Amino acid sequence: MAQINLKGLRKSFGSVEVIHGIDLEIRKGEFMVFVGPSGCGKSTLLRLIAGLEEISAGDLEFDEKRVNNDVPAKRGIAMVFQSYALYPHMSVYDNMAFGMKLAKSNPGEIKERVHNAAKMLQIDHLMDRKPKQLSGGQRQRVAIGRAIVRDPRVFLFDEPLSNLDAALRVATRLEIAKLHQNMKDVTMIYVTHDQVEAMTLADRICVLRDGLVEQVGTPDELYEKPASVFVAGFIGSPKMNLLQGAFSHDFDCTTVGIRPEHIEIQTDGAAKWRGKVVHTENLGSDSFIFVDIGHTEPVIVRQIGSHRIPVGTEIGISPIDQHIHRFDENDQIIG
Amino acid sequence: MKYYVQETCFYLLVLIIVIASVFPFYYAIITSFKAGTALFEVDYLPTSFNLANYAEVFASPNFIRSIFNSVFIASATVGFAMFLAITASYALARVRFQGRGLLLMTILAVSMFPQIAVLAGLFELVRFLGIFNKPWAMILSYTIFTLPFTVWVLTTFMRDLPMEIEEAAIVDGATPWQIITKVFLPLLWPALVTTGLLAFIGAWNEFLFALTFTASDTQRTVPVAIALLSGSSEFETPWGMLMAASVIVTVPLIILVLIFQKKIVAGLTAGGVKG
Numbered sequence: 106m107a108q109i110n111l112k113g114l115r116k117s118f119g120s121v122e123v124i125h126g127i128d129l130e131i132r133k134g135e136f137m138v139f140v141g142p143s144g145c146g147k148s149t150l151l152r153l154i155a156g157l158e159e160i161s162a163g164d165l166e167f168d169e170k171r172v173n174n175d176v177p178a179k180r181g182i183a184m185v186f187q188s189y190a191l192y193p194h195m196s197v198y199d200n201m202a203f204g205m206k207l208a209k210s211n212p213g214e215i216k217e218r219v220h221n222a223a224k225m226l227q228i229d230h231l232m233d234r235k236p237k238q239l240s241g242g243q244r245q246r247v248a249i250g251r252a253i254v255r256d257p258r259v260f261l262f263d264e265p266l267s268n269l270d271a272a273l274r275v276a277t278r279l280e281i282a283k284l285h286q287n288m289k290d291v292t293m294i295y296v297t298h299d300q301v302e303a304m305t306l307a308d309r310i311c312v313l314r315d316g317l318v319e320q321v322g323t324p325d326e327l328y329e330k331p332a333s334v335f336v337a338g339f340i341g342s343p344k345m346n347l348l349q350g351a352f353s354h355d356f357d358c359t360t361v362g363i364r365p366e367h368i369e370i371q372t373d374g375a376a377k378w379r380g381k382v383v384h385t386e387n388l389g390s391d392s393f394i395f396v397d398i399g400h401t402e403p404v405i406v407r408q409i410g411s412h413r414i415p416v417g418t419e420i421g422i423s424p425i426d427q428h429i430h431r432f433d434e435n436d437q438i439i440g
Numbered sequence: 441m442k443y444y445v446q447e448t449c450f451y452l453l454v455l456i457i458v459i460a461s462v463f464p465f466y467y468a469i470i471t472s473f474k475a476g477t478a479l480f481e482v483d484y485l486p487t488s489f490n491l492a493n494y495a496e497v498f499a500s501p502n503f504i505r506s507i508f509n510s511v512f513i514a515s516a517t518v519g520f521a522m523f524l525a526i527t528a529s530y531a532l533a534r535v536r537f538q539g540r541g542l543l544l545m546t547i548l549a550v551s552m553f554p555q556i557a558v559l560a561g562l563f564e565l566v567r568f569l570g571i572f573n574k575p576w577a578m579i580l581s582y583t584i585f586t587l588p589f590t591v592w593v594l595t596t597f598m599r600d601l602p603m604e605i606e607e608a609a610i611v612d613g614a615t616p617w618q619i620i621t622k623v624f625l626p627l628l629w630p631a632l633v634t635t636g637l638l639a640f641i642g643a644w645n646e647f648l649f650a651l652t653f654t655a656s657d658t659q660r661t662v663p664v665a666i667a668l669l670s671g672s673s674e675f676e677t678p679w680g681m682l683m684a685a686s687v688i689v690t691v692p693l694i695i696l697v698l699i700f701q702k703k704i705v706a707g708l709t710a711g712g713v714k715g
Contacts, residue, residue: 157607178613190604194626203622204612255612 107181107258107292108133109154113163116149123149125316126163136285136293140303140339141313148263150313151296155184155261167258178204183252184261187268189244191236191251197223198232201251222253225287226280242273249284260288262295266302282306300340304328312336334436337362343393345430346404352378358431358439365393365407367428376421378404382414396422465690472683479679493684497669502657503685506665511692513575513661514643517582518636521590524583525635526628529594530620534606544595551588555648566653577653578661582646586639597631598624633703641693662689 109131116124124146131137139147152158154165156177165173172180191200198219205215223229226246236244245265252260262281266274282305285293297303303310304324312319312327312335320332324340331337337345345362353361355377380398392412395403406422414420431439471479475490497503531537532544562584566577601624609623625632650661660668666685669678 155611157610176613177611182611184608184611186604186608188602188604190602190608192605192608192623203609203614207613207618251608251612 107167108169109259109292109294110166110169111150111154111163112166114150114153114160114165115162116146116153116158117161122161123316124153124161127316127318129311129318129321131292131294134290134292136295136306136308138295138297138303138307138310139313140297140300140310141319142339143298144315145313146316147296147298147313151261151263151294154259154294155182156180178208181258182261183255183257183259184263185245185248185252185265187264189236189248189268191244191247193236196233196235197228197239197247197250200236200247201254204251204255218254218256219250222250225253225284226250241269242277245269245277246280249281253284253288257291260291260293262293264297265295266297266299278302278305301342304340310340312339330438331362331430332438334360334362334432337430337432343405343407346402348400348404350400352398352400353431356429356431359434360432360436362430362432363424363428365405367425368404368406368422369425370394370406370408371421371423374421375423377423379419379421380404382416382418382420384416385412385414387411387413394420396420398422465687468683468686472680472687475680493680494688496678497681497684497688500669500681502660503665503669505658506660506662507689509575509659510644510662510689513578513582514640516575516579517586517643518639520579520583521586521639522632522636525587525590525594526620526625526632528587528591529598530616530624532591532595533598544592547588547591551585555585559648559652562649563652572653573655573659575659578643578646578650581649581653582639582643586642590635590639593635594628594631597628601627630703633700637696637700640696644689644693 111127111129111131114124114127114129115122127150139150141147149158153160156172156175156179160173164171167180177184192203195203201219201222202215205218219232220229223232226249228243228246228250231239231243231247236247239247245268248265265281266277269277281295285291285306295302295306307324309321309323310327311321314335320327320336322330327336327340331340331345334347338347341364343365345364346368347360347362349360353359355361378396378398380396380403382394383397383403384395386393386395389411391410392408394406394408394412394414396406397403404422433439470483470486472493473486473489473491474481475488475492478488481487532540562581566572566580569576569580571577571580605623605627606619609619614622645663646661647663647667650664651667654660654664657665657668662685666682666689669681669685670676
């Protein structure tokens with residue numbers, strides 16, 4: 106329900122500045138994902154918004170009201186932590202009701218809200234259990250339930266899936282997406298280092314690097330029009346092929362980027378690059394072919410369906426012209 | 441074969457340790473049931489069951505009073521020490537402030553002073569506060585001597601509690617006091633019971649301060665009262681009464697340990713608080 110404005114937000118720990126002035130607007134009801142490599146400041150930024158860290162400089166506004174000095178509970182936020190952070194000595198019910206009990210809400214209302222949240226997350230049969238009697242996935246649901254019960258304006262997720270195994274991660278991801286659909290007017294901010302989570306969940310993604318915003322945009326925008334070499338390399342799996350030196354000079358730029366699916370294998374002599382196949386990964390639905398064309402890293406080519414090309418085969422490959430990304434000497438996009 | 445030798449040696453060692461630690465108390469018990477000259481005979485098995493010594497102890501003026509003094513002083517000491525230690529260790533473990541490390545080291549340094557070194561200064565303090573010959577004199581001095589240990593132990597335990605649990609409570613709107621009482625205390629129970637029990641035992645057994653800060657027999661604590669028990673003449677040590685009194689004052693401690701035994705074991709085994 107809240108529109109969040111970050112204006113020149115800075116954070117220093119002692120003499121070390123980790124967030125170097127971030128301007129960002131997060132719209133009402135938006136699912137915003139902060140993504141970046143570890144140490145980029147994404148978690149710190151989330152904690153600044155939550156109020157768990159003090160803001161060193163700049164303004165943080167919720168619905169055009171400055172909240173820099175408000176305690177977390179006053180900001181109307183709820184947070185889901187990476188390690189779940191459930192109270193070990195309380196039952197699932199008490200974990201979820203704790204915030205409302207502290208706020209001295211009416212007991213009938215507490216009961217109703219906790220039960221509604223539990224039903225929504227299908228944990229209503231676990232209400233009397235203690236956290237240690239729950240599986241990882243159940244614990245994470247309780248943590249999400251605790252956040253829902255608070256009826257927040259802003260929902261904050263700090264890498265909520267990183268402690269779950271792969272299968273559970275996909276299932277929980279789906280549930281978070283559903284949650285966002287059910288709570289349309291709640292703004293959600295989600296921190297992750299996993300670009301797949303970012304791409305699948307986000308309305309908009311904010312890519313952070315070394316305490317600065319690298320690019321903000323919808324998943325499609327970031328995928329199709331990365332503003333810098335960093336974003337180009339970070340978004341997408343497998344990585345975009347980034348070529349320098351003689352390879353990029355052909356395209357009149359310092360770095361040229363081309364996604365694996367935008368390279369064609371050419372059997373005639375008109376191929377742009379030629380090289381030997383050094384490795385293939387066959388996933389059934391598609392295959393990744395690693396071709397050594399003399400660059401420091403092999404070029405990855407994606408082919409739909411199952412393709413078995415023996416290692417050592419010499420093939421010709423060409424990028425599709427309209428999908429080429431060109432970057433200048435400052436690693437910024439050209440054009 | 442080797443296995444049996446090892447097992448035998450192990451249990452033999454256990455037996456020796458148990459005997460060494462239990463024997464003095466056992467001997468006090470069997471002696472306390474003896475009367476007359478039988479007291480001076482060395483027996484390793486109970487020879488008589490005579491409650492005369494116990495009757496005499498309870499009949500002696502002020503002995504029951506001194507037990508109540510001790511209970512009050514030890515309980516109050518535990519209460520004050522726990523309150524101060526919990527709040528102090530929360531600050532030392534969780535609040536970032538200048539000179540935190542120095543403060544922790546100072547607290548540790550305080551506990552290095554021998555009792556006798558601070559006795560004179562403490563005596564002046566007690567006089568200044570006007571609590572000489574009152575239970576508060578002991579409560580004050582025991583609290584001072586218990587706190588360093590209690591604070592250190594609780595600070596270590598509190599540091600091990602996951603930061604995120606505290607942050608979750610902050611997001612839920614808990615004040616620092618609510619975090620301590622509603623979230624941390626239940627998790628710290630084993631540590632609290634262990635340190636509290638040690639503080640209680642320390643205060644219960646303390647002798648030097650109790651002797652120095654009291655003047656009248658009605659204000660004595662148990663250890664002093666026992667030491668001052670006298671026989672029919674100045675030259676007679678009333679061994680029977682001493683033994684009976686020693687047994688009587690040990691019983692409350694044993695009961696306390698038995699009550700909290702489960703919590704103590706829980707504290708020793710369930711180290712982490714995995715959420």
